[in-house]
């Protein structure tokens with residue numbers, strides 16, 4: 190697919206949603222932007238965002254259903270767990286290309302080739318740093334050695350598949366001449382996509398536009414391959430930079446659901462797609478992604494990664510479509526376009542805000558889940574319904590946020606080896622506070638008692654007595670899910686053990702139970718990380 194040669198800025202007057210031409214009317218191949226999702230690779234590299242194999246399969250299946258073009262499923266050489274995840278995802282994905290990441294060495298490339306070979310459309314994505322600072326300190330390689338490694342890695346990858354992507358890591362801080370020579374070498378060796386990572390989120394739209402435009406138009410063969418954007422969000426410009434790259438002729442955007450990713454994250458998939466769909470008058474491109482699945486995908490990724498979505502996050506944040514102030518509400522009642530540039534339904538958000546009570550049955554609960562963007566399997570549904578009934582016994586009205594907290598926890602804990610069975614806490618001014626907890630570990634129950642400096646300390650000490658570990662607790666945070674004294678508490682816990690950082694979430698009307706659940710959820714992830722061996726994060730950059 191060759192990109193348009195023009196690459197010049199279009200300056201038109203802004204239009205309302207009603208006047209923007211629907212993307213479908215202009216389905217010209219040269220304007221199609223491929224959506225490359227790297228939630229399962231770059232997203233999972235965020236400290237604490239470890240996902241289980243089951244989680245990854247669920248996310249991959251939803252991305253495929255959503256119409257994402259390429260799914261980067263992992264970094265096969267980084268661990269046996271990643272290799273298995275890429276292999277299994279390659280087997281289940283029906284339409285999307287499945288991609289595995291590799292450094293430049295033969296072992297990396299072959300491991301990625303082995304993992305993606307089961308896919309209908311396999312891709313190997315090889316990368317190597319090209320900036321002076323990375324070559325000197327990280328690689329300890331001379332430029333000529335890097336150039337040779339580019340040719341070697343791409344040629345080796347081409348032995349496994351015709352679909353080979355190459356990335357000059359830290360491209361935006363690379364000397365232009367050298368970057369051009371590396372990209373040219375990769376094209377000559379057979380790369381079909383060249384991705385230009387803004388690895389440290391350093392570039393600005395004008396600069397990135399010019400870089401992509403020059404690469405695409407000046408390198409021999411540059412018009413025959415797909416150019417791709419990969420922007421990190423350190424300065425909050427990942428989406429703007431990605432779109433500037435597309436205007437310069439890039440036809441693939443690398444992005445993640447919820448913008449998940451290292452440090453400040455990657456360009457958010459839902460944001461780049463909705464920018465193109467909503468401002469199609471000035472961004473006249475199209476893609477095959479079904480935006481009505483965004484809310485569902487956002488919730489799934491937030492639940493399995495234990496990375497909550499900020500309330501005011503564009504497109505999928507809880508407040509993205511809510512109007513609080515009187516003036517705005519009045520305007521909205523008169524006409525929704527007064528304050529709304531997108532319709533909530535276009536991203537999969539239901540208008541319904543009806544809450545449920547203890548008399549609500551399975552059908553009402555199922556409807557509510559659907560409206561909130563969840564689809565649970567039978568067992569998970571039954572468990573969630575049972576927990577909803579327990580909650581409705583304690584709270585008069587169960588709000589949408591309560592159900593979201595409950596289901597997120599259900600989704601996140603389905604494969605947990607350790608579960609909270611019972612907890613009793615003695616707290617108050619008298620001290621010392623005491624906790625007695627029963628945990629289920631691989632089906633067997635264990636009970637311990639501990640006292641501590643406050644009830645939370647006592648609960649965590651009792652858990653530690655059953656599951657000994659040396660992890661540090663850098664974060665313990667409590668938030669109320671809704672208003673009122675009977676609101677559920679949502680607790681977030683972060684544990685750090687060596688290079689492994691994991692996050693757990695728990696919700697309950699009892700803050701101590703929520704705390705125990707969050708701590709145990711983080712411990713489950715820590716166990717999984719220990720089994721997986723060295724983290725992908727350390728190897729990728």
Ligand code: KIV
Pocket residue numbers: 231316356358359386387388389419421729
């Ligand atoms: O940000 C980056 O440079 C990357 C590469 C591995 C593509 O994620």
Ligand code: ZN
Pocket residue numbers: 231386388419421
């Ligand atoms: Zn990246």
